[in-house]
Amino acid sequence: MNAPRRAAAIYAATLDLLTERGYAALTIEGVAERAGVNKTTLYRWWPGKDALLSAAVRESRQTRFTAPDTGSLRGDIVAALTEVAELLSAPVGRYLAAAAISGENPEIDSLTREFAADRTGREQILLDRARDRGELTEQVDARSVFDPAIGALWLRILLLREEATSGAIAALTDRIILGLPRTEPARRD
Amino acid sequence: MNAPRRAAAIYAATLDLLTERGYAALTIEGVAERAGVNKTTLYRWWPGKDALLSAAVRESRQTRFTAPDTGSLRGDIVAALTEVAELLSAPVGRYLAAAAISGENPEIDSLTREFAADRTGREQILLDRARDRGELTEQVDARSVFDPAIGALWLRILLLREEATSGAIAALTDRIILGLPRTEPARRD
Structure with missing residues (x-):
């Protein structure tokens, strides 16, 4: 631009x-x-x-999702959720969420939904990579996997104003992984 | 009052x-x-x-959670999520969520968090009842169970402006149940 x-x-x-x-x-x-x-x-x-x-x-760097390639599904999920948590914890993230929900600023509203679609696309790449590596046994839909965890971050950070600790992100990651069609994860240590 | x-x-x-x-x-x-x-x-x-x-x-009747007692864990979860979806789909729910996130109206903000705590309390009752009936093998924490599903409803209804169909609620319920420490569910048909 x-x-x-x-x-x-x-x-x-x-x-x-x-x-x-x-x-x-x-x-x-x-x-x-x-x-x-x-x-x-x-x-x-x-x-x-x-x-x-x-x-x-x-x-803004704060609104860009990179979906890092850490080499493992767990690492990728933690990295993706951490990015979302950082954005929601920043004032610009809170403003964007409130603007998108209220619908009172259509330009920001459509921008926020565009970001959400972009994020889902990157999450899908992360899941597809895990399938290519053999960590997942079938294709899974990014929204059904990630939206509950990201929604939980919304409630925690935006509604209840609690910190998204690394422990909280690890617990959400565990819950995501529990619901996935996995092979035994390859050991990387 | x-x-x-x-x-x-x-x-x-x-x-x-x-x-x-x-x-x-x-x-x-x-x-x-x-x-x-x-x-x-x-x-x-x-x-x-x-x-x-x-x-x-x-x-308002719209903001009161009843956490109905349907006799089964699945029925109770569907009923609880349906109540939340109905509130979020109503204009007052969208307004409350946006006000709570923006923090620009402290009275509405604290009220909304009070509702969230009340909802969690009722969800805990629902889970405790399921344990008393023998459907769950151990006590589970309501927030860790429900917040991902309710957060997913926030994203779906408030951010993406999609309808929370009964199919979507059933899928969220399945995902919740998958993560719970269950005995074989008692058949009720």
């Missing part, structure tokens, strides 16, 4: 201000001041704060 | 207006007009719209 010079500073300022002040108080002028650019530069690139916020969210 | 005459009509008007117009446009005056009562009556009982909304949500 095309972007102005200093785009990284502009995106960072946008997400910082969202975090500090909330969506209602986020303005193009405030971002321009924080990023040290002229507000006309911002208006040349984005018609308003929703477009700017969407771009900032899209480019 | 004490309440004015016509409380049921006042609560219904509050939730109807929340659904139709959203939180920002909800006013004591609007509720008074819709319910056909004088606004001074409302101000005598509730200092503002948050207090009124909290009372309306507390008294």
Whole structure:
């Protein structure tokens, strides 16, 4: 995507201000001041704060799922759930979830659902790799496997405001693995 | 809790207006007009719209979990998940979830977490009953069992705006049961 010079500073300022002040108080002028650019530069690139916020969210490292390839199904699941937990624990994650649920900001809403679809695609790759390695005996559907664990993270982090400890993520991973059609896992130690 | 005459009509008007117009446009005056009562009556009982909304949500049938006693663990789980799905599918459920996540309305936020704790308590009763009947071989923790299924309902209904069909609820129930320490289930047909 095309972007102005200093785009990284502009995106960072946008997400910082969202975090500090909330969506209602986020303005193009405030971002321009924080990023040290002229507000006309911002208006040349984005018609308003929703477009700017969407771009900032899209480019944010926090919203990118990588689905790391750790070499084992368990390691991959822990890594994927840890990424989700980190995003949900960040203010931008909380904001995106609330915006998507309320439906009051259609641009952010569709962006969040796009992220969810992208995440599911990466989770499917992770499961397909495990099948290729012989850890799974049949193909499994990523949503039916991952959505319960990720939903549990939503309740824990977003609703109950509890920390997603590594122990909690390990327990969710155990529960996922229990439900999968497995061969005996190959030992890697 | 004490309440004015016509409380049921006042609560219904509050939730109807929340659904139709959203939180920002909800006013004591609007509720008074819709319910056909004088606004001074409302101000005598509730200092503002948050207090009124909290009372309306507390008294709403939609937010009450009953955790029905169907006689079997599977039937009880299906009934409990169906109740949650119905609440999340109603506008008041979507509003409560978004408010709890955003944290912008502390009164609604704490109320929603109170509901979550109440729900978990009722789910624990359901699991304890199954153990008393001999369907489960040991005590299990309600949150670790139910939160993944309810979290999956959050993603499905609130984030992806998909219907929670009876087939989807049955699949979540199967997944819960798969993870439980069971004896052979007693046949009830």
